[in-house]
Amino acid sequence: MSFKDQVIWITGASSGIGEALVYAFHGEGAKLIISSRRTEELGRVRENCEGDKSHIHILPLDLTNTKSHADITQHAVELYGRIDMLINNGGISQRGLAHETQMDVIRQVMEINFFGTINLTRQVLPYMIEKKRGHIVVMSSVVGKFGTRLRSTYSASKHALHGWYDSLRQEVDVHNIDVTLICPGFVKTNVTLNALLADGSLLGEMGSGQMHGMTADKFTKKLLPKLAKRQKEIYIGGREVVAVYIKRFFPRLLDWVLKKSSVT
Numbered sequence: 001m002s003f004k005d006q007v008i009w010i011t012g013a014s015s016g017i018g019e020a021l022v023y024a025f026h027g028e029g030a031k032l033i034i035s036s037r038r039t040e041e042l043g044r045v046r047e048n049c050e051g052d053k054s055h056i057h058i059l060p061l062d063l064t065n066t067k068s069h070a071d072i073t074q075h076a077v078e079l080y081g082r083i084d085m086l087i088n089n090g091g092i093s094q095r096g097l098a099h100e101t102q103m104d105v106i107r108q109v110m111e112i113n114f115f116g117t118i119n120l121t122r123q124v125l126p127y128m129i130e131k132k133r134g135h136i137v138v139m140s141s142v143v144g145k146f147g148t149r150l151r152s153t154y155s156a157s158k159h160a161l162h163g164w165y166d167s168l169r170q171e172v173d174v175h176n177i178d179v180t181l182i183c184p185g186f187v188k189t190n191v192t193l194n195a196l197l198a199d200g201s202l203l204g205e206m207g208s209g210q211m212h213g214m215t216a217d218k219f220t221k222k223l224l225p226k227l228a229k230r231q232k233e234i235y236i237g238g239r240e241v242v243a244v245y246i247k248r249f250f251p252r253l254l255d256w257v258l259k260k261s262s263v264t
């Protein structure tokens, strides 16, 4: 596995999985572009990296501001002359009953997790097509493969990514571009603290799944070799990953199990 001198653009790099990816790829000698909304947090992440930081560029990005993505992408390409890998990691979760969740909350989750994500990919693709190589990566979830209570919109946003990126993979194969969908189980990050409730306020606490989930560092250690192999779909987590296979082969059994399980 060699990511040395690879130009890697990571969104959602200010926290959690994205932050751990910055440390891991920096350790591998990659050239990084790190993005999210909170530039001071990106600065903290950059400061935490050991050794030479000259190949870590901070590029502020709001996934919901799709009009800004073309200019930001051009800026990103100018930094190193190319982008070898785009990791679409930035995202937000949700907790609320489907019928109670406000439409503007549903739209906000879709704006970040789906529309913002695919639009950034759309902007990067022409540059990769021109170079005739590239790797597009997107952070889905195990709930991108099945649904569960209180996460209807989050699950829908991740399912939508599978349809879009699976289709894209078939289109860009001819340009030597690979597409990887990552489906994490529970990873101990701030994702539930930032999850939107039915009325749009923040949950503000860590879910028990995340509390007992694997660390972002451990997750990243498992992920990098799989990314190096350019696997098409990657599942990493605890026993919740088994649900992906139960859904595939015994969907009614999973429905029964999930109805009886605590999902908070």
Ligand SMILES: NC(=O)c1ccc[n+]([C@@H]2O[C@H](COP(=O)([O-])OP(=O)(O)OC[C@H]3O[C@@H](n4cnc5c(N)ncnc54)[C@H](OP(=O)(O)O)[C@@H]3O)[C@@H](O)[C@H]2O)c1
Binding pocket: 011, 012, 013, 014, 015, 016, 017, 018, 035, 036, 037, 038, 039, 041, 061, 062, 063, 064, 089, 090, 091, 092, 093, 112, 139, 140, 141, 142, 183, 184, 185, 186, 187, 188, 189, 190, 191, 192, 194, 210, 213
């Ligand atoms: N942790 C888990 O258990 C788990 C499981 C499955 C999938 N995932 C997925 O993993 C990805 C990373 O989440 P995490 O667990 O690391 O959570 P996190 O610690 O809350 O990180 C989320 C990241 O997304 C960024 N972000 C949020 N809204 C954004 C926006 N509008 N524009 C740009 N960036 C935005 C945040 O940065 P700013 O606030 O600075 O913008 C932050 O860096 C997400 O896509 C999540 O759905 C996580």
